[in-house]
Amino acid sequence: MVDSLLSKLGELTFTAEEQDAVVVTPDAVAIPAEDFACSLVGKKYWFALEQADPNQTIHDYSFQHMCIWVRIHNIPLSLMTAALARALGASVGKVIMTDTRLEDGNMGEFMRVRVSFDTSKPLRRCVILRRPDAKASMCPLQYERLPFFCHGCGLIGHSVLACPTTPKVEGQKFQYGAWLRAPLTKRSASWTSICC
Known part of the structure; x- marks a missing residue:
């Protein structure tokens, strides 16, 4: 939305009053940086779990990383350790x-690890x-x-019908599918945190 608005403004001629810049000093009007220490920035499909930057607008964020639990299957029982899960x-x-x-x-049948990955x-x-x-x-x-x-294409945020890179061929077999979604089950909450 902001891109289309800026595009429209780029086609206009401004009055002298509109061209006058509003000069501010950050210490006079800005929210203190420490107020952002526990802030999250969100998007429609997921949250960007990054510290909010008081000097950025919402449109400056790329929303490129997402935190999610991943199940890793087919691990020999003797190797089901936190160290291997991390690796x-x-x-x-x-x-x-x-x-x-x-x-x-x-x-269990799998190991679980929570990762932040590049979407x-x-x-x-x-x-x-x-x-x-x-x-x-x-x-x-x-x-x-x-x-x-x-x-x-395996990217989050659009369907195969709206994919700019996947050819639309009837009967096509896709490389990704619903099988990547883990079935919902109740889990216990005994986790080992390794970083924040």
């Missing part, structure tokens, strides 16, 4: 925390786990509460 999660994005809970007395890149669908004593194994990923995303 594999780092291939998806910046690791925020791991979930090291036991579910019903067992390790300008396609969703990652798997991680390859390579061990010196065994053959490499493919570890499929699923995202919890994954917002609207394109099954054609």
Whole structure:
């Protein structure tokens, strides 16, 4: 919206009064920077979990990063550790925390890691786990509460029908799909935070 407004203004001739700049000193009118310490900046589909900058407008933010829980499947039981979750999660994005809970007395079918990842890149669908004593194994990923995303290009924020890069071919098989969404289940809340 702001881009279209600025575009319209670019076509106009301004009066002398409109051309006079309003000069302000930040210490007189600005919200103190410490008031932004716990602020979040949001967009339609997700929150940008970054510290708000008092010198930026809402349109200066790229909304390029998103925090989400990722489930990592097909991990040998002996390797289901927070350390491996952090290592594999780092291939998806910046690791925020791991979930090291036991579910019903067992390790569960997958590991969970919360990551902040770059939404300008396609969703990652798997991680390859390579061990010196065994053959490499493919570890499929699923995202919890994954917002609207394109099954054609794997980017968050548009559908395959509105995708600028995916050709519209009848019967086409897409590289991404609903299978990337983790089914909703109740989880316990025993997490290990590794950074903030």
